[in-house]
Amino acid sequence: MEIFGSTFDDSVFLEARDRVCVSLSSYNAKLCEPEWFCDNAALDTEDSLEKQKVYKFRGDLAMKQGNYQEALEAYSSCLEWIADNNLTIRRDVLEGMARSCTKLGQRDKALELANVLSKEASNTCHLTSLLLLKVSIYQHFGAIRSKMMSLQQLCSLLPFNPWHWFNLGQMCLHLLESKTTTVLCESARELNVGEAEEQQEEAADLDEDTIWLKACTCFVRTRLLLRILRQQQCSFVLQRSESTLQTTDEAIQRLSPKEKTLQALTEVMSEDLIPEKMREDYQDGESLASVCVQSFRDRWWNKILLNGVLETDAEGSWKTGWK
Missing domain, CATH: 1.25.40.10 (Tetratricopeptide repeat domain)
Incomplete structure:
Protein backbone atom coordinates (compact mmCIF):
# COMPACT_ATOMS: atom_id res chain seq x y z
CA MET A 1 0.00 0.00 0.00
CA GLU A 2 1.42 3.32 -1.05
CA ILE A 3 1.21 6.29 1.22
CA PHE A 4 -0.29 9.29 -0.50
CA GLY A 5 2.48 11.55 -1.75
CA SER A 6 5.24 8.94 -1.28
CA THR A 7 5.76 8.27 -4.99
CA PHE A 8 7.31 10.63 -7.53
CA ASP A 9 7.29 10.79 -11.26
CA ASP A 10 10.59 9.55 -12.75
CA SER A 11 10.88 12.73 -14.78
CA VAL A 12 11.61 14.63 -11.59
CA PHE A 13 15.02 12.92 -11.37
CA LEU A 14 15.99 13.27 -15.03
CA GLU A 15 18.65 15.76 -16.02
CA ALA A 16 17.30 18.99 -17.36
CA ARG A 17 17.47 19.31 -21.10
CA ASP A 18 19.68 21.93 -22.56
CA ARG A 19 17.63 25.04 -23.04
CA VAL A 20 17.51 26.44 -26.51
CA CYS A 21 18.69 30.02 -26.46
CA VAL A 22 16.61 32.06 -28.84
CA SER A 23 18.37 35.12 -30.16
CA LEU A 24 16.11 38.13 -29.85
CA SER A 25 16.50 41.18 -31.99
CA SER A 26 17.73 44.21 -30.09
CA TYR A 27 15.14 46.79 -29.02
CA ASN A 28 15.86 50.39 -29.74
CA ALA A 29 13.81 52.73 -27.59
CA LYS A 30 12.44 55.80 -29.27
CA LEU A 31 14.24 58.90 -28.07
CA CYS A 32 12.36 62.19 -28.07
CA GLU A 33 13.79 65.64 -27.59
CA PRO A 34 12.15 67.87 -24.96
CA GLU A 35 8.94 69.41 -26.35
CA GLY A 142 -18.70 84.28 -9.10
CA ALA A 143 -21.77 82.07 -9.44
CA ILE A 144 -22.06 81.47 -5.71
CA ARG A 145 -25.31 79.55 -5.54
CA SER A 146 -24.32 77.24 -8.40
CA LYS A 147 -20.94 76.58 -6.81
CA MET A 148 -22.61 75.72 -3.52
CA MET A 149 -24.97 73.33 -5.32
CA SER A 150 -22.05 71.52 -6.98
CA LEU A 151 -20.23 71.19 -3.65
CA GLN A 152 -23.39 69.79 -2.05
CA GLN A 153 -23.69 67.27 -4.88
CA LEU A 154 -20.09 66.21 -4.27
CA CYS A 155 -20.87 65.69 -0.59
CA SER A 156 -23.90 63.57 -1.53
CA LEU A 157 -21.99 61.53 -4.12
CA LEU A 158 -18.93 60.95 -1.90
CA PRO A 159 -20.28 61.39 1.64
CA PHE A 160 -17.15 60.01 3.31
CA ASN A 161 -14.71 62.38 1.63
CA PRO A 162 -13.85 65.03 4.26
CA TRP A 163 -12.33 67.49 1.77
CA HIS A 164 -15.59 68.19 -0.06
CA TRP A 165 -17.29 68.88 3.28
CA PHE A 166 -14.40 71.09 4.33
CA ASN A 167 -14.54 73.09 1.08
CA LEU A 168 -18.28 73.61 1.42
CA GLY A 169 -17.85 74.74 5.02
CA GLN A 170 -15.06 77.12 4.05
CA MET A 171 -17.24 78.63 1.35
CA CYS A 172 -20.10 79.22 3.78
CA LEU A 173 -17.75 80.72 6.36
CA HIS A 174 -16.22 83.02 3.73
CA LEU A 175 -19.70 84.24 2.73
CA LEU A 176 -20.51 85.05 6.35
CA GLU A 177 -17.24 86.81 7.08
CA SER A 178 -17.22 88.81 3.85
CA LYS A 179 -20.81 89.95 4.39
CA THR A 180 -21.72 88.88 0.86
CA THR A 181 -24.72 86.72 1.72
CA THR A 182 -27.05 89.27 0.15
CA VAL A 183 -25.94 88.17 -3.31
CA LEU A 184 -27.63 84.85 -2.66
CA CYS A 185 -31.01 86.57 -2.64
CA GLU A 186 -30.65 87.67 -6.26
CA SER A 187 -32.51 85.92 -9.09
CA ALA A 188 -31.57 82.37 -10.10
CA ARG A 189 -30.25 83.48 -13.49
CA GLU A 190 -26.76 82.31 -12.56
CA LEU A 191 -27.95 78.70 -12.42
CA ASN A 192 -27.09 76.71 -15.50
CA VAL A 193 -30.01 76.33 -17.89
CA GLY A 194 -31.52 72.88 -17.47
CA GLU A 195 -30.83 72.52 -13.73
CA ALA A 196 -33.47 70.37 -12.07
CA GLU A 197 -36.23 72.12 -10.13
CA GLU A 198 -35.20 70.21 -7.01
CA GLN A 199 -31.69 71.65 -7.25
CA GLN A 200 -33.09 75.17 -7.64
CA GLU A 201 -35.23 74.69 -4.55
CA GLU A 202 -32.18 73.53 -2.55
CA ALA A 203 -30.30 76.65 -3.60
CA ALA A 204 -33.16 79.00 -2.79
CA ASP A 205 -33.07 79.09 1.02
CA LEU A 206 -29.65 80.66 1.51
CA ASP A 207 -30.22 83.43 4.02
CA GLU A 208 -27.56 84.24 6.60
CA ASP A 209 -28.98 81.94 9.29
CA THR A 210 -29.12 79.03 6.84
CA ILE A 211 -25.56 79.61 5.67
CA TRP A 212 -24.37 79.77 9.28
CA LEU A 213 -26.08 76.48 10.09
CA LYS A 214 -24.75 74.86 6.92
CA ALA A 215 -21.21 75.98 7.81
CA CYS A 216 -21.53 74.41 11.27
CA THR A 217 -22.91 71.21 9.74
CA CYS A 218 -20.06 70.89 7.24
CA PHE A 219 -17.30 71.51 9.76
CA VAL A 220 -18.83 69.03 12.22
CA ARG A 221 -18.95 66.40 9.47
CA THR A 222 -15.37 67.22 8.45
CA ARG A 223 -14.16 66.79 12.02
CA LEU A 224 -15.93 63.46 12.43
CA LEU A 225 -14.50 62.06 9.18
CA LEU A 226 -10.95 63.25 9.77
CA ARG A 227 -10.88 61.78 13.27
CA ILE A 228 -11.86 58.39 11.83
CA LEU A 229 -9.48 58.50 8.87
CA ARG A 230 -6.39 59.72 10.72
CA GLN A 231 -6.22 56.39 12.57
CA GLN A 232 -5.12 54.84 9.26
CA GLN A 233 -2.81 57.64 8.16
CA CYS A 234 0.84 58.54 8.60
CA SER A 235 3.53 60.87 7.27
CA PHE A 236 2.48 63.97 5.31
CA VAL A 237 -1.06 62.63 4.87
CA LEU A 238 -1.54 62.59 8.64
CA GLN A 239 0.06 66.04 8.91
CA ARG A 240 -2.44 67.41 6.42
CA SER A 241 -5.34 65.88 8.30
CA GLU A 242 -4.08 67.25 11.63
CA SER A 243 -3.68 70.72 10.12
CA THR A 244 -7.19 70.61 8.64
CA LEU A 245 -8.59 69.38 11.95
CA GLN A 246 -7.08 72.38 13.69
CA THR A 247 -8.51 74.74 11.06
CA THR A 248 -11.89 73.02 11.43
CA ASP A 249 -11.91 73.39 15.22
CA GLU A 250 -11.02 77.07 14.87
CA ALA A 251 -13.85 77.56 12.38
CA ILE A 252 -16.36 75.95 14.76
CA GLN A 253 -15.15 78.19 17.57
CA ARG A 254 -15.54 81.18 15.28
CA LEU A 255 -19.11 80.16 14.45
CA SER A 256 -19.71 79.52 18.19
CA PRO A 257 -22.82 77.34 18.08
CA LYS A 258 -24.62 76.47 21.30
CA GLU A 259 -23.61 73.24 22.98
CA LYS A 260 -27.00 71.63 22.31
CA THR A 261 -26.84 72.71 18.69
CA LEU A 262 -23.38 71.22 18.33
CA GLN A 263 -24.49 67.98 19.98
CA ALA A 264 -27.55 67.71 17.72
CA LEU A 265 -25.48 68.28 14.59
CA THR A 266 -22.92 65.71 15.70
CA GLU A 267 -25.61 63.09 16.25
CA VAL A 268 -27.21 63.64 12.84
CA MET A 269 -23.94 63.81 10.90
CA SER A 270 -22.50 60.69 12.52
CA GLU A 271 -25.48 58.37 11.94
CA ASP A 272 -24.03 56.79 8.79
CA LEU A 273 -20.38 56.69 9.88
CA ILE A 274 -20.22 52.91 10.19
CA PRO A 275 -16.85 51.34 9.20
CA GLU A 276 -18.44 48.64 7.02
CA LYS A 277 -20.58 51.17 5.19
CA MET A 278 -17.69 53.56 4.70
CA ARG A 279 -15.70 50.82 2.98
CA GLU A 280 -18.44 49.60 0.67
CA ASP A 281 -20.68 52.50 -0.29
CA TYR A 282 -20.02 54.84 -3.20
CA GLN A 283 -16.82 53.28 -4.44
CA ASP A 284 -14.95 55.22 -7.13
CA GLY A 285 -15.68 53.96 -10.60
CA GLU A 286 -19.04 52.44 -9.69
CA SER A 287 -21.59 52.51 -12.48
CA LEU A 288 -24.03 55.39 -12.17
CA ALA A 289 -26.85 53.00 -13.00
CA SER A 290 -26.32 51.27 -9.65
CA VAL A 291 -25.79 54.45 -7.60
CA CYS A 292 -28.76 56.04 -5.90
CA VAL A 293 -27.66 59.42 -4.57
CA GLN A 294 -29.98 61.22 -2.18
CA SER A 295 -30.02 64.97 -2.41
CA PHE A 296 -28.18 66.98 0.22
CA ARG A 297 -31.52 68.21 1.54
CA ASP A 298 -33.09 64.76 1.87
CA ARG A 299 -30.08 63.03 3.35
CA TRP A 300 -28.99 65.55 5.99
CA TRP A 301 -30.68 68.92 5.90
CA ASN A 302 -34.24 67.76 6.54
CA LYS A 303 -33.06 65.64 9.47
CA ILE A 304 -31.45 68.69 11.05
CA LEU A 305 -34.51 70.87 10.65
CA LEU A 306 -37.10 68.15 11.30
CA ASN A 307 -39.24 68.66 14.41
CA GLY A 308 -37.16 71.57 15.66
CA VAL A 309 -34.05 69.50 16.28
CA LEU A 310 -32.12 72.69 17.04
CA GLU A 311 -33.04 74.66 20.12
CA THR A 312 -33.40 78.40 19.56
CA ASP A 313 -32.92 81.27 21.96
CA ALA A 314 -35.57 83.77 23.05
CA GLU A 315 -35.15 85.70 19.79
CA GLY A 316 -35.63 82.59 17.69
CA SER A 317 -32.00 82.39 16.57
CA TRP A 318 -29.73 79.36 16.48
CA LYS A 319 -26.59 81.43 16.76
CA THR A 320 -24.66 82.71 19.75
CA GLY A 321 -21.70 85.00 19.53
CA TRP A 322 -21.72 85.27 15.73
CA LYS A 323 -21.11 88.82 14.51
Whole structure:
Protein backbone atom coordinates (compact mmCIF):
# COMPACT_ATOMS: atom_id res chain seq x y z
CA MET A 1 0.00 0.00 0.00
CA GLU A 2 1.42 3.32 -1.05
CA ILE A 3 1.21 6.29 1.22
CA PHE A 4 -0.29 9.29 -0.50
CA GLY A 5 2.48 11.55 -1.75
CA SER A 6 5.24 8.94 -1.28
CA THR A 7 5.76 8.27 -4.99
CA PHE A 8 7.31 10.63 -7.53
CA ASP A 9 7.29 10.79 -11.26
CA ASP A 10 10.59 9.55 -12.75
CA SER A 11 10.88 12.73 -14.78
CA VAL A 12 11.61 14.63 -11.59
CA PHE A 13 15.02 12.92 -11.37
CA LEU A 14 15.99 13.27 -15.03
CA GLU A 15 18.65 15.76 -16.02
CA ALA A 16 17.30 18.99 -17.36
CA ARG A 17 17.47 19.31 -21.10
CA ASP A 18 19.68 21.93 -22.56
CA ARG A 19 17.63 25.04 -23.04
CA VAL A 20 17.51 26.44 -26.51
CA CYS A 21 18.69 30.02 -26.46
CA VAL A 22 16.61 32.06 -28.84
CA SER A 23 18.37 35.12 -30.16
CA LEU A 24 16.11 38.13 -29.85
CA SER A 25 16.50 41.18 -31.99
CA SER A 26 17.73 44.21 -30.09
CA TYR A 27 15.14 46.79 -29.02
CA ASN A 28 15.86 50.39 -29.74
CA ALA A 29 13.81 52.73 -27.59
CA LYS A 30 12.44 55.80 -29.27
CA LEU A 31 14.24 58.90 -28.07
CA CYS A 32 12.36 62.19 -28.07
CA GLU A 33 13.79 65.64 -27.59
CA PRO A 34 12.15 67.87 -24.96
CA GLU A 35 8.94 69.41 -26.35
CA TRP A 36 9.40 67.49 -29.60
CA PHE A 37 5.69 67.89 -30.28
CA CYS A 38 6.11 71.65 -30.71
CA ASP A 39 8.05 71.11 -33.93
CA ASN A 40 5.90 71.45 -37.06
CA ALA A 41 7.56 68.32 -38.42
CA ALA A 42 5.76 66.32 -35.71
CA LEU A 43 2.56 66.68 -37.72
CA ASP A 44 4.12 65.34 -40.93
CA THR A 45 2.44 61.98 -40.52
CA GLU A 46 -0.67 60.19 -41.70
CA ASP A 47 -1.05 58.42 -38.35
CA SER A 48 -4.14 59.86 -36.64
CA LEU A 49 -2.94 58.60 -33.23
CA GLU A 50 0.34 60.51 -33.58
CA LYS A 51 -1.51 63.69 -34.52
CA GLN A 52 -3.79 63.24 -31.54
CA LYS A 53 -0.78 62.93 -29.24
CA VAL A 54 0.92 66.01 -30.71
CA TYR A 55 -2.12 68.26 -30.28
CA LYS A 56 -2.87 66.85 -26.83
CA PHE A 57 0.67 67.48 -25.60
CA ARG A 58 0.62 70.97 -27.09
CA GLY A 59 -2.63 71.74 -25.31
CA ASP A 60 -1.35 70.44 -21.97
CA LEU A 61 1.86 72.47 -22.27
CA ALA A 62 0.02 75.64 -23.24
CA MET A 63 -2.38 75.18 -20.33
CA LYS A 64 0.52 74.73 -17.92
CA GLN A 65 2.18 77.90 -19.26
CA GLY A 66 -1.02 79.93 -19.02
CA ASN A 67 -1.49 80.32 -22.78
CA TYR A 68 -5.18 79.50 -22.68
CA GLN A 69 -6.14 80.56 -26.20
CA GLU A 70 -3.33 78.43 -27.60
CA ALA A 71 -4.41 75.55 -25.37
CA LEU A 72 -8.01 75.82 -26.56
CA GLU A 73 -6.93 75.73 -30.21
CA ALA A 74 -4.68 72.71 -29.64
CA TYR A 75 -7.37 70.81 -27.75
CA SER A 76 -9.93 71.61 -30.45
CA SER A 77 -7.59 70.22 -33.10
CA CYS A 78 -6.92 67.15 -30.97
CA LEU A 79 -10.64 66.45 -30.68
CA GLU A 80 -10.84 65.94 -34.46
CA TRP A 81 -8.33 63.08 -34.36
CA ILE A 82 -9.63 61.13 -31.36
CA ALA A 83 -11.08 57.72 -32.19
CA ASP A 84 -14.75 57.24 -31.35
CA ASN A 85 -13.95 54.50 -28.84
CA ASN A 86 -11.26 56.48 -27.00
CA LEU A 87 -13.61 57.98 -24.42
CA THR A 88 -10.92 58.58 -21.78
CA ILE A 89 -8.85 60.95 -23.94
CA ARG A 90 -12.01 62.58 -25.29
CA ARG A 91 -13.20 63.43 -21.76
CA ASP A 92 -9.74 64.70 -20.83
CA VAL A 93 -9.62 66.97 -23.88
CA LEU A 94 -13.17 68.28 -23.35
CA GLU A 95 -12.32 69.13 -19.76
CA GLY A 96 -9.16 70.91 -20.92
CA MET A 97 -11.25 72.92 -23.39
CA ALA A 98 -13.75 73.84 -20.66
CA ARG A 99 -11.00 75.01 -18.32
CA SER A 100 -9.39 77.02 -21.13
CA CYS A 101 -12.73 78.69 -21.91
CA THR A 102 -13.15 79.48 -18.22
CA LYS A 103 -9.78 81.23 -18.07
CA LEU A 104 -10.63 83.12 -21.27
CA GLY A 105 -13.91 84.35 -19.78
CA GLN A 106 -16.08 82.29 -22.13
CA ARG A 107 -18.63 81.20 -19.56
CA ASP A 108 -21.36 79.91 -21.89
CA LYS A 109 -18.90 77.83 -23.89
CA ALA A 110 -17.37 76.38 -20.71
CA LEU A 111 -20.80 75.38 -19.37
CA GLU A 112 -21.75 73.95 -22.76
CA LEU A 113 -18.68 71.70 -22.70
CA ALA A 114 -19.47 70.71 -19.11
CA ASN A 115 -22.97 69.75 -20.26
CA VAL A 116 -21.47 67.51 -22.97
CA LEU A 117 -19.35 65.78 -20.31
CA SER A 118 -22.43 65.40 -18.13
CA LYS A 119 -24.28 63.50 -20.86
CA GLU A 120 -21.33 61.16 -21.35
CA ALA A 121 -20.69 60.43 -17.65
CA SER A 122 -21.03 56.70 -16.94
CA ASN A 123 -19.49 56.19 -13.49
CA THR A 124 -18.80 58.00 -10.24
CA CYS A 125 -15.30 58.99 -11.32
CA HIS A 126 -16.73 60.81 -14.34
CA LEU A 127 -19.36 62.54 -12.24
CA THR A 128 -16.83 63.56 -9.59
CA SER A 129 -14.54 65.11 -12.22
CA LEU A 130 -17.52 66.90 -13.76
CA LEU A 131 -18.64 68.39 -10.45
CA LEU A 132 -15.10 69.55 -9.63
CA LEU A 133 -14.97 71.18 -13.08
CA LYS A 134 -18.27 72.95 -12.42
CA VAL A 135 -16.99 74.18 -9.06
CA SER A 136 -13.99 75.79 -10.75
CA ILE A 137 -16.18 77.36 -13.47
CA TYR A 138 -18.69 78.79 -11.00
CA GLN A 139 -15.87 79.96 -8.74
CA HIS A 140 -14.23 81.85 -11.62
CA PHE A 141 -17.43 83.61 -12.63
CA GLY A 142 -18.70 84.28 -9.10
CA ALA A 143 -21.77 82.07 -9.44
CA ILE A 144 -22.06 81.47 -5.71
CA ARG A 145 -25.31 79.55 -5.54
CA SER A 146 -24.32 77.24 -8.40
CA LYS A 147 -20.94 76.58 -6.81
CA MET A 148 -22.61 75.72 -3.52
CA MET A 149 -24.97 73.33 -5.32
CA SER A 150 -22.05 71.52 -6.98
CA LEU A 151 -20.23 71.19 -3.65
CA GLN A 152 -23.39 69.79 -2.05
CA GLN A 153 -23.69 67.27 -4.88
CA LEU A 154 -20.09 66.21 -4.27
CA CYS A 155 -20.87 65.69 -0.59
CA SER A 156 -23.90 63.57 -1.53
CA LEU A 157 -21.99 61.53 -4.12
CA LEU A 158 -18.93 60.95 -1.90
CA PRO A 159 -20.28 61.39 1.64
CA PHE A 160 -17.15 60.01 3.31
CA ASN A 161 -14.71 62.38 1.63
CA PRO A 162 -13.85 65.03 4.26
CA TRP A 163 -12.33 67.49 1.77
CA HIS A 164 -15.59 68.19 -0.06
CA TRP A 165 -17.29 68.88 3.28
CA PHE A 166 -14.40 71.09 4.33
CA ASN A 167 -14.54 73.09 1.08
CA LEU A 168 -18.28 73.61 1.42
CA GLY A 169 -17.85 74.74 5.02
CA GLN A 170 -15.06 77.12 4.05
CA MET A 171 -17.24 78.63 1.35
CA CYS A 172 -20.10 79.22 3.78
CA LEU A 173 -17.75 80.72 6.36
CA HIS A 174 -16.22 83.02 3.73
CA LEU A 175 -19.70 84.24 2.73
CA LEU A 176 -20.51 85.05 6.35
CA GLU A 177 -17.24 86.81 7.08
CA SER A 178 -17.22 88.81 3.85
CA LYS A 179 -20.81 89.95 4.39
CA THR A 180 -21.72 88.88 0.86
CA THR A 181 -24.72 86.72 1.72
CA THR A 182 -27.05 89.27 0.15
CA VAL A 183 -25.94 88.17 -3.31
CA LEU A 184 -27.63 84.85 -2.66
CA CYS A 185 -31.01 86.57 -2.64
CA GLU A 186 -30.65 87.67 -6.26
CA SER A 187 -32.51 85.92 -9.09
CA ALA A 188 -31.57 82.37 -10.10
CA ARG A 189 -30.25 83.48 -13.49
CA GLU A 190 -26.76 82.31 -12.56
CA LEU A 191 -27.95 78.70 -12.42
CA ASN A 192 -27.09 76.71 -15.50
CA VAL A 193 -30.01 76.33 -17.89
CA GLY A 194 -31.52 72.88 -17.47
CA GLU A 195 -30.83 72.52 -13.73
CA ALA A 196 -33.47 70.37 -12.07
CA GLU A 197 -36.23 72.12 -10.13
CA GLU A 198 -35.20 70.21 -7.01
CA GLN A 199 -31.69 71.65 -7.25
CA GLN A 200 -33.09 75.17 -7.64
CA GLU A 201 -35.23 74.69 -4.55
CA GLU A 202 -32.18 73.53 -2.55
CA ALA A 203 -30.30 76.65 -3.60
CA ALA A 204 -33.16 79.00 -2.79
CA ASP A 205 -33.07 79.09 1.02
CA LEU A 206 -29.65 80.66 1.51
CA ASP A 207 -30.22 83.43 4.02
CA GLU A 208 -27.56 84.24 6.60
CA ASP A 209 -28.98 81.94 9.29
CA THR A 210 -29.12 79.03 6.84
CA ILE A 211 -25.56 79.61 5.67
CA TRP A 212 -24.37 79.77 9.28
CA LEU A 213 -26.08 76.48 10.09
CA LYS A 214 -24.75 74.86 6.92
CA ALA A 215 -21.21 75.98 7.81
CA CYS A 216 -21.53 74.41 11.27
CA THR A 217 -22.91 71.21 9.74
CA CYS A 218 -20.06 70.89 7.24
CA PHE A 219 -17.30 71.51 9.76
CA VAL A 220 -18.83 69.03 12.22
CA ARG A 221 -18.95 66.40 9.47
CA THR A 222 -15.37 67.22 8.45
CA ARG A 223 -14.16 66.79 12.02
CA LEU A 224 -15.93 63.46 12.43
CA LEU A 225 -14.50 62.06 9.18
CA LEU A 226 -10.95 63.25 9.77
CA ARG A 227 -10.88 61.78 13.27
CA ILE A 228 -11.86 58.39 11.83
CA LEU A 229 -9.48 58.50 8.87
CA ARG A 230 -6.39 59.72 10.72
CA GLN A 231 -6.22 56.39 12.57
CA GLN A 232 -5.12 54.84 9.26
CA GLN A 233 -2.81 57.64 8.16
CA CYS A 234 0.84 58.54 8.60
CA SER A 235 3.53 60.87 7.27
CA PHE A 236 2.48 63.97 5.31
CA VAL A 237 -1.06 62.63 4.87
CA LEU A 238 -1.54 62.59 8.64
CA GLN A 239 0.06 66.04 8.91
CA ARG A 240 -2.44 67.41 6.42
CA SER A 241 -5.34 65.88 8.30
CA GLU A 242 -4.08 67.25 11.63
CA SER A 243 -3.68 70.72 10.12
CA THR A 244 -7.19 70.61 8.64
CA LEU A 245 -8.59 69.38 11.95
CA GLN A 246 -7.08 72.38 13.69
CA THR A 247 -8.51 74.74 11.06
CA THR A 248 -11.89 73.02 11.43
CA ASP A 249 -11.91 73.39 15.22
CA GLU A 250 -11.02 77.07 14.87
CA ALA A 251 -13.85 77.56 12.38
CA ILE A 252 -16.36 75.95 14.76
CA GLN A 253 -15.15 78.19 17.57
CA ARG A 254 -15.54 81.18 15.28
CA LEU A 255 -19.11 80.16 14.45
CA SER A 256 -19.71 79.52 18.19
CA PRO A 257 -22.82 77.34 18.08
CA LYS A 258 -24.62 76.47 21.30
CA GLU A 259 -23.61 73.24 22.98
CA LYS A 260 -27.00 71.63 22.31
CA THR A 261 -26.84 72.71 18.69
CA LEU A 262 -23.38 71.22 18.33
CA GLN A 263 -24.49 67.98 19.98
CA ALA A 264 -27.55 67.71 17.72
CA LEU A 265 -25.48 68.28 14.59
CA THR A 266 -22.92 65.71 15.70
CA GLU A 267 -25.61 63.09 16.25
CA VAL A 268 -27.21 63.64 12.84
CA MET A 269 -23.94 63.81 10.90
CA SER A 270 -22.50 60.69 12.52
CA GLU A 271 -25.48 58.37 11.94
CA ASP A 272 -24.03 56.79 8.79
CA LEU A 273 -20.38 56.69 9.88
CA ILE A 274 -20.22 52.91 10.19
CA PRO A 275 -16.85 51.34 9.20
CA GLU A 276 -18.44 48.64 7.02
CA LYS A 277 -20.58 51.17 5.19
CA MET A 278 -17.69 53.56 4.70
CA ARG A 279 -15.70 50.82 2.98
CA GLU A 280 -18.44 49.60 0.67
CA ASP A 281 -20.68 52.50 -0.29
CA TYR A 282 -20.02 54.84 -3.20
CA GLN A 283 -16.82 53.28 -4.44
CA ASP A 284 -14.95 55.22 -7.13
CA GLY A 285 -15.68 53.96 -10.60
CA GLU A 286 -19.04 52.44 -9.69
CA SER A 287 -21.59 52.51 -12.48
CA LEU A 288 -24.03 55.39 -12.17
CA ALA A 289 -26.85 53.00 -13.00
CA SER A 290 -26.32 51.27 -9.65
CA VAL A 291 -25.79 54.45 -7.60
CA CYS A 292 -28.76 56.04 -5.90
CA VAL A 293 -27.66 59.42 -4.57
CA GLN A 294 -29.98 61.22 -2.18
CA SER A 295 -30.02 64.97 -2.41
CA PHE A 296 -28.18 66.98 0.22
CA ARG A 297 -31.52 68.21 1.54
CA ASP A 298 -33.09 64.76 1.87
CA ARG A 299 -30.08 63.03 3.35
CA TRP A 300 -28.99 65.55 5.99
CA TRP A 301 -30.68 68.92 5.90
CA ASN A 302 -34.24 67.76 6.54
CA LYS A 303 -33.06 65.64 9.47
CA ILE A 304 -31.45 68.69 11.05
CA LEU A 305 -34.51 70.87 10.65
CA LEU A 306 -37.10 68.15 11.30
CA ASN A 307 -39.24 68.66 14.41
CA GLY A 308 -37.16 71.57 15.66
CA VAL A 309 -34.05 69.50 16.28
CA LEU A 310 -32.12 72.69 17.04
CA GLU A 311 -33.04 74.66 20.12
CA THR A 312 -33.40 78.40 19.56
CA ASP A 313 -32.92 81.27 21.96
CA ALA A 314 -35.57 83.77 23.05
CA GLU A 315 -35.15 85.70 19.79
CA GLY A 316 -35.63 82.59 17.69
CA SER A 317 -32.00 82.39 16.57
CA TRP A 318 -29.73 79.36 16.48
CA LYS A 319 -26.59 81.43 16.76
CA THR A 320 -24.66 82.71 19.75
CA GLY A 321 -21.70 85.00 19.53
CA TRP A 322 -21.72 85.27 15.73
CA LYS A 323 -21.11 88.82 14.51
